[in-house]
Amino acid sequence: MRKLIVLCSLLLASFFDGAAASLPRPEYPRPQFERADWVNLNGEWTYSFDFGHSGKDRHWEKSAGFDQKIVVPFCPESKLSGVGHTDFIDCLWYHRELSVPAAWEGKRIFLNFGAVDYCAEIYIDGTFVQRHYGGSSSFCVDLSRYVKAGGVHQLVVRVTDDLRSGYQTGGKQSTGYYSAGCSYTRTTGIWQTVWMEAVSRHGLKSVYARPDIDQEMLVISPEFWQESDNTLEVVLKDGEKVVARREVPCHNSAYVMLPVRKMKLWSPESPFLYGLEYTVKDASGQTVDAVKSYVGMRKVHTADGQFYLNNRPYFQRLVLDQGFYPDGIWTAPTDEDLKNDILLGKEAGFNGARLHQKVFEERYYYWADKLGYLTWGESASWAMNINDERAVRNFIGEWSEVVVRDRNHPSLVIWTPFNETWGGDNHAYTRMMRDVYAITKAVDPTRPINDASGDNHVVTDIWSVHTYEQDSVKLKEMLVFQEGVEPYRSIRDRDYLAVYDGQPYMVDEFGGIGWMSAEERKTSWGYGGIPAEEEEFYARLTGLVNALKQSRHVVGFCYTQLTDVEQEKNGIYHYDRSPKFDMERIRKIFELIPSYSEPDKEERR
Secondary structure (H helix, E strand, O other), X not given: OHHHHHHHHHHHHHHHHHHHHHOOOOOOOOXXXXXXXXXXXXXXXXXXXXXXXXXXXXXXXXXXXXXXXXXXXXXXXXXXXXXXXXOOOOEEEEEEEEEOOHHHOOOEEEXXXXXXXXXXXXXXXXXXXXXXXXXXXXXXXXXXXXXOOOOEEEEEEEEEOOHHHOOOOOOOEOOOOOOXXXXXXXXXXXXXXXXXXXXXXXXXXXXXXXXXXXXXXXXXXXXXXXXXXXXXXXXXXXXXXXXXXXXXXXXXXXXXXXXXXXXXXXXXXXXXXXXXXXXXXXXXXXXXXXXXXXXXXXXXXXXXXXXXXXXXXXXXXXXXXOOOEOOOEOXXXXXXXXXXXXXXXXXXXXXEEEEOOOOOOHHHHHHHHHHOXXXXXXXXXXXXXOOOHHHHHHHHHHHHHHHHHHXXXXXXXXXXXXXXXXXXXXOHHHHHHXXXXXXXXXXXXXXXXXXXXXXXXXXXXXXXEEOOOOOHHHHHHHOOOEOOEOOOOOOOOOOOOOOOOOOOEEEEEEEOEOOOOOOHHHOOEOEOOOOOOHHHHHHHHHHHHHHHHOOOOEEEEEEEOOEOEOOEOOOOEOOOOOEOOOHHHHHHHHOOOOOEOOOOHHHXX
């Protein structure tokens, strides 16, 4: 009998392991705030397009299933979704059954969405529950009033997406039918993991963890779903060794001050992460809520034209990463693909990436934290009318959610709300930029802000410029600073813009050297004339990097780009992530500029 029980247990374990393996993106999507009690809702859902916006007339919110199938979390434009519809989708409906575990009785039940592009309406059993605006920000829906533990319910999600309206963010999604220039296949609807979890009514809602390496402490500000007389215990660990432990009342006004003696600092060269455990306990000492997390002890700041990491000048050798995938579009096919993109960047000699015109999912930041890779957090600001007040209202709501979600990641060192805002005017645009800067600083005062990548600066901590000059001599001449003369900038003819005031000066787009086959040149492009042969590519790249190295005021660069994306073929890797070049040679070229500067910068000049 005992052997039979063991055999049955092994068979059941094998079954569930197989089910998990077949589930797309099965990993927990929020690794800095992880609970054990959760249900992954990825996999096969049903759906229907609603091009006439008549679904509400037909009461689709009460649906028990639509007639077509889609694999979540992949967007319907992608191959991995099983749909592959690449024309504009302005409205679609999703459905799946929700089976709520009986063990969740008495707890709050949350439905979480990594991201839905663009406006999502949530219905349970035909009843409207919540609406969310923002194609890139994560959100949660409290289902506690609408579902029962042990029950089965009908979940319907209605999505609208009007990319061409100018009122919403879209990033590099093409506003024309075809991909063209530097715009690519669109993403509509659910494109990140969907999951349910059970949380105590007195559970932890969020934490803001702020390292202070100068005073050797970690300061944590917790927020609770409902304040109580319970106790929050916070434990900081180095592996299994307890470094610090504190208890505070479960009040939103509480601060947890953890001393961290002889701390191990986080950097790309040594990406050490401390473990964090948050436990809410009642008066009898019973666990009410438990969350696992981690933190990297590091500091970033700017002073005297330098960017500092852990109080040392640090040169950022970044690569532009647009986060597109041939089969998943905005969604990485697997967690391993996210990790691999970072490994590819490091292999090529970069110490970080500017995450471009897309809010990357939290699992990417997790791997950047773990592997040691600097990142810039950027919105998908293209496609919105930056001078329109309604668009600005939508942007501020979405961007604020993004900053709150990602501000605990040590790898993220600079916020970049916008990119190439060339059409900005002297009224709505400048007001927006000042407001976004102020709001971002209020939510996260610990990081520098690059208000608009590439110039058009209004108020900024980083002075960024773009140039695709391919002649190294001309590039060096462009970047010479002269006393009393504003340095090179992409925009000069608008008197309402900021004047350079000694901020760290970074060329956050350069290079972009096209490299492709003769056949590809008929339909694809890259910056500058295409080198005639591979050796010419290496020579040109070396010249450009040396020009930056010899430019005394340049303290960071971003090379365009990590991989080809559809018709834009200026990546150092192909779109399928296979290498184009001898990556050892590429690495040595980019590493001509060391990460850490000497106190006297003459050696780099």
